[in-house]
Amino acid sequence: MLGILTSLLIAPFLVNRVAAHGAVTSYRINDEVFPGYNAYDPPDGQVSIARPYYGIDPIFDVLNETIACNNDGGPIGPEGKQLSANIRAGDTITAIYGLWLHPFGPATVYMARCPGACIESNSRDLEWFKINHTGLIDGDIVYGHWGIAIVSTTGEYSAKVPEELAAGEYLIRNELIAIHPPSTGPQHYVECAQLKVFREPGSGPGKLPPSSFLTKFPGAYNPSDPGLNVNLYTPEAPTVTTYQIPGPAVWDGQDEEDELRLAESIRNVSRW
């Protein structure tokens, strides 16, 4: 009797816990689907553009050594197992999630240039730049729409590779930040994949983001970032309609002077 009662009480809790987590299970580029990595099968049999990841459980500590790609930084294995997908600069890559239910928090997408072949690169050593993010889309932080709710309603999240980006090998890093836990702090769900970016003939060499856009993982976030310290459970939470997405500004091809001009114009505006 006690056993049945206990399992009735505990089972839904466990199911919810497991079911609520999630990860990228495949990618889509121009209608072509690239199978992802399965953290619950042995890595030996797997061939994928995805970097391996430890599992669907979130990372809580933004200073954790695994926060770059939710693994030790390395590829699945040698070339032949660790693949890369070709993508044209300016095209869109869609991360497809097997299951995702958390509705509160921002979605972010980063890329990092590998100095040589990505298969030789540890994700922790690379300099990352943000290519896309979606925070609070509308409404307030409790009843409004968030970036990660795009994933809970559509099962996927898309980001455009900057049209200006130089050709070469890159990692892409999809991250969903679920901010609902009241006591533990936000949950970071991170997966990476390898891309080979090429450019349309005649479109020029492209460029890399200026250093002001570059960051490291760990390093991009600080536990004290405002966007990582939002409490949805206060009486005033339904009146909060702004949210500051953690991490650097999005780079969509602008150079440093553009960015300085923008910062200057914002400073001028805020003086008024």
Ligand SMILES: [Cu+2]
């Ligand atoms: Cu979860």
